[in-house]
Amino acid sequence: MGRKILFVTTDQQRYDAIGCNGGMVARTPVIDALAAQGHRYERAQPQSVVCMPSRSTIITGQHVSTHGVWMNGVALPVDAPSVAQVLHDAGYRTAIIGKPHFEPFLDPFMRFVENSFSREPLVGTHRGFEHFEAATHGGQGMLAYARWLSEHHPEAVRMFYPVLDGTLEVNAMGGGETGAPQVWENDIPKDWYHTDWVADRTINWLDGLEGDEDWFCWMSFPDPHHPWDPPKSELGRIDWRDVPLPEGYPQTAAEREAILDGKPRHWKAWYDGTLVSNYEAPAHWVPATLTADQVREVNQRNAIECELIDEALGRVLAAIEAKGWGDDVDIVFTTDHGEFQGDFGLLFKGPYHVDSLMRIPLVWRPAPSTAPAPSAVTRPVGLVDLAPTFCAIAGLPVPEWMEGKPLPVDDTDADTRGFERSLTEWDSDIFGVAVHLRTITRDGWVCTAYQAGHSHDGTEGELYRLADDPLQQVNLWDDPGYAAIRSDLLADLWDHQPAMRQPLRRVEAPV
Amino acid sequence: MTLGSIRHEIRIHRSADDVWARVGDAAGLHTWFPGITNCQVDGKNRVIVLGSGAPLPEEILVNDDSQRRFQYRITAPMFVHHRGTIDVIALGDQECLVVYSTEADPRTMALTIAGGTAGALDELKRQMEGN
Numbered sequence: 001m002g003r004k005i006l007f008v009t010t011d012q013q014r015y016d017a018i019g020c021n022g023g024m025v026a027r028t029p030v031i032d033a034l035a036a037q038g039h040r041y042e043r044a045q046p047q048s049v050v051c052m053p054s055r056s057t058i059i060t061g062q063h064v065s066t067h068g069v070w071m072n073g074v075a076l077p078v079d080a081p082s083v084a085q086v087l088h089d090a091g092y093r094t095a096i097i098g099k100p101h102f103e104p105f106l107d108p109f110m111r112f113v114e115n116s117f118s119r120e121p122l123v124g125t126h127r128g129f130e131h132f133e134a135a136t137h138g139g140q141g142m143l144a145y146a147r148w149l150s151e152h153h154p155e156a157v158r159m160f161y162p163v164l165d166g167t168l169e170v171n172a173m174g175g176g177e178t179g180a181p182q183v184w185e186n187d188i189p190k191d192w193y194h195t196d197w198v199a200d201r202t203i204n205w206l207d208g209l210e211g212d213e214d215w216f217c218w219m220s221f222p223d224p225h226h227p228w229d230p231p232k233s234e235l236g237r238i239d240w241r242d243v244p245l246p247e248g249y250p251q252t253a254a255e256r257e258a259i260l261d262g263k264p265r266h267w268k269a270w271y272d273g274t275l276v277s278n279y280e281a282p283a284h285w286v287p288a289t290l291t292a293d294q295v296r297e298v299n300q301r302n303a304i305e306c307e308l309i310d311e312a313l314g315r316v317l318a319a320i321e322a323k324g325w326g327d328d329v330d331i332v333f334t335t336d337h338g339e340f341q342g343d344f345g346l347l348f349k350g351p352y353h354v355d356s357l358m359r360i361p362l363v364w365r366p367a368p369s370t371a372p373a374p375s376a377v378t379r380p381v382g383l384v385d386l387a388p389t390f391c392a393i394a395g396l397p398v399p400e401w402m403e404g405k406p407l408p409v410d411d412t413d414a415d416t417r418g419f420e421r422s423l424t425e426w427d428s429d430i431f432g433v434a435v436h437l438r439t440i441t442r443d444g445w446v447c448t449a450y451q452a453g454h455s456h457d458g459t460e461g462e463l464y465r466l467a468d469d470p471l472q473q474v475n476l477w478d479d480p481g482y483a484a485i486r487s488d489l490l491a492d493l494w495d496h497q498p499a500m501r502q503p504l505r506r507v508e509a510p511v
Numbered sequence: 512m513t514l515g516s517i518r519h520e521i522r523i524h525r526s527a528d529d530v531w532a533r534v535g536d537a538a539g540l541h542t543w544f545p546g547i548t549n550c551q552v553d554g555k556n557r558v559i560v561l562g563s564g565a566p567l568p569e570e571i572l573v574n575d576d577s578q579r580r581f582q583y584r585i586t587a588p589m590f591v592h593h594r595g596t597i598d599v600i601a602l603g604d605q606e607c608l609v610v611y612s613t614e615a616d617p618r619t620m621a622l623t624i625a626g627g628t629a630g631a632l633d634e635l636k637r638q639m640e641g642n
Binding site: 073104106107108109110111142164166167168169279283430431506507508509510 | 513515545546547561562563565589617618619620622623626627629630
């Protein structure tokens with residue numbers, strides 16, 4: 001019997017959303033306790049700041065340019081490499097429960113098999129998972145959660161916020177007490193909400209395993225991704241009026257505009273409502289209209305969703321203890337990317353490589369039987385390192401096709417094994433608006449090179465020194481005093497950034 | 512109005528006439544379009560059934576053997592506008608280019624449908640080249 005692996009992901013969660021990372025709004029005692037017992041990563045970054053590319057990196061252990069899922073709407077081929085397959089081949093029982101998003105959700109032709117598993121149960125394995133039970137952010141659609149809700153609680157299906165509007169664009173409709181976009185009062189009972197459902201189904205799957213079996217379970221919560229519509233019964237946990245404004249929220253329009261004017265032009269164009277360059281934000285919402293109270297209310301709902309996740313995780317850990325597995329289970333907790341939540345006067349996400357979207361929570365609590373020495377790791381690591389970590393936990397060699405390395409257990413280990421940089425890339429091309437970014441984070445700098453596209457001629461960039469400018473508000477790209485470091489960082493970026501695989505994979509749907 | 516316009520194309524190593532014989536058969540779309548499970552034609556009206564089980568009504572606008580052009584529109588109310596155009600263009604005796612264009616308002620539907628049309632071109636090529 002080896003070490004079992006509970007891999008927990010959320011969707012679109014900031015670094016500071018959990019207490020152990022300094023979060024002051026949501027109470028997350030379960031995750032905080034795991035961090036205290038294991039390794040907490042202070043500079044963990046995704047290789048993409050949107051779902052499908054990022055999740056494809058998690059499962060393949062490859063950079064975006066290598067696996068080729070270059071934007072949302074591009075499907076990861078069914079035969080793409082998968083760490084779950086590696087573990088299954090080694091005798092692990094394998095499951096993914098919750099949000100997968102390796103294939104597009106908008107699929108009227110039902111061309112993607114992951115959308116059909118709720119109707120035609122999985123035979124054999126898929127991407128190495130023998131159990132595949134999917135959910136996303138609401139009660140409609142073809143996934144298992146939506147089917148369960150429509151069969152058992154049909155009255156609740158339409159209680160959720162309508163994520164898309166009548167034209168299938170991301171909805172800009174406001175709600176709550178402030179009219180904030182994608183905020184909604186959801187009458188659904190907490191027990192029926194997808195967070196509890198994901199935990200319930202995970203516990204159910206674990207209950208079916210024999211005590212001596214090894215297993216890898218990816219429990220993938222759809223929250224705290226927008227819409228911000230947690231069960232209404234939970235809203236009393238936090239009064240939005242008490243939520244502090246984020247440090248990254250410039251409180252006057254003049255401050256916000258001055259900061260954005262120092263960045264490549266698509267930042268301000270989005271803020272002004274003249275350019276929505278991607279499908280990840282409402283097409284008909286103008287960020288300049290965002291009020292301080294709306295930021296508070298969004299962050300209240302977001303924090304409540306984080307608390308529900310923490311409590312659901314606690315229930316799963318209790319079930320694991322009850323099975324007698326507690327000492328032998330490694331737990332890895334992270335997310336796929338971050339969220340603005342008011343930083344720069346913005347919400348949601350897009351082609352913006354700053355900590356709001358690029359710095360993510362990552363906690364690894366190794367099996368207690370291994371007597372881990374708790375640590376805070378400050379060196380850069382990435383989601384590309386997770387698949388190799390799972391192999392290492394299972395005592396398996398890391399396959400050559402994986403591009404990351406097993407996570408370091410402390411900074412000394414990181415330095416010994418060369419954790420020097422993290423790479424993040426963005427490509428999108430939708431309705432004639434193309435944006436291409438390549439970013440390196442190393443030695444306390446974040447440097448982003450822009451390639452030619454709709455709003456950029458290929459000379460633009462962003463450069464920030466994190467120690468001096470942790471909120472990345474002053475762009476040093478064009479400052480002659482930093483030309484040498486900029487040049488060094490770019491050279492290192494191009495030395496390590498894989499080339500995009502060709503031919504380019506096709507965009508199959510908006511998301 | 513938010514119009515989306517997307518074009519996909521593919522080279523097929525078969526004569527334009529052979530390929531057009533398949534493309535111009537309005538009732539046979541489901542035989543080479545993955546994700547369409549059935550197709551019924553009544554005069555200018557066609558109803559296709561999607562893989563999700565949803566029927567989608569269409570109007571055939573052009574079915575021109577001399578130009579090798581097939582053009583249709585989805586008439587379901589969620590579309591403010593739709594036009595699908597398939598052109599088969601001879602590149603030689605045994606090679607042709609098939610161009611499948613999709614215009615739709617709302618534009619998001621252009622992207623969603625065009626994902627399907629690209630897969631259809633792949634399947635058409637596979638069938639016509641006997642792979």
